[in-house]
């Protein structure tokens with residue numbers, strides 16, 4: 132994983148809210164073959180992701196309940212279990228200890244916390260809930276991912292010294308497109324929310340190959356961790372957006388671009404690349420602002436600002 136810089140671990144957070152609950156990407160499915168494991172640091176904790184020989188992936192807390200070894204450092208996948216490197220205790224994907232090789236009885240307390248995990252759209256999504264409640268909704272399937280008419284993912288990722296709420300607010304902030312990204316007009320954003328989904332729809336002028344292209348973008352946010360953003364214009368792209376908290380002040384941001392195939396593979400590649408480059412350029416323009424700004428609970432908004440208030444009201448359910 133990308134190195135994290137910025138606030139020291141354990142320092143008070145810059146932001147006046149805890150980590151949001153919801154589904155968050157922890158890996159792409161193809162980053163983990165059967166029998167493989169990796170240690171991760173998300174949600175301000177150490178985690179262990181592994182895929183059993185049968186193909187099913189699991190996410191557990193990383194530290195063994197016996198004497199605290201990190202299962203990601205020398206641990207091994209054995210069938211569908213994970214074996215601790217220290218004294219070879221074996222755990223199921225449910226977190227239950229299945230075997231202590233030198234004891235007659237497994238201590239009932241020997242259990243790891245297991246996090247709900249689903250694999251969809253080629254992505255491993257974990258459910259984080261501060262109170263340990265089970266999920267009440269699921270990450271959406273993205274039909275373009277399965278379709279022959281669309282390319283495979285073009286992936287980009289960054290670790291940003293910011294948080295999911297701030298990144299979400301940026302997408303309903305039409306004025307910054309003009310002043311940060313130098314688009315010609317202020318796109319007007321319309322928003323509505325339904326349960327855990329927040330929907331934004333706006334005009335989206337985009338600079339590609341030196342020319343300004345008009346287009347529209349529709350963004351569906353599924354909690355603060357996941358979004359699907361559909362741009363329709365000179366090239367149709369669907370971007371699977373994910374923001375996973377590393378800790379309160381750092382976010383692992385991933386964009387997976389799908390491009391609707393054009394007549395020739397060269398045209399698809401050329402326009403797709405131009406779109407990916409443009410969004411990546413915008414990201415680099417936003418980044419220094421995100422990394423040093425503060426979050427005002429009562430900002431001085433004006434009538435030309437986007438639906439930031441609506442987004443904040445919707446977002447309260449995840450805290």
Ligand code: FES
Pocket residue numbers: 195196197198199200215216217218219220
């Ligand atoms: S610390 Fe894991 S088996 Fe002892």
Ligand SMILES: [Fe+2]
Pocket residue numbers: 301307311312413417
């Ligand atoms: Fe931006």
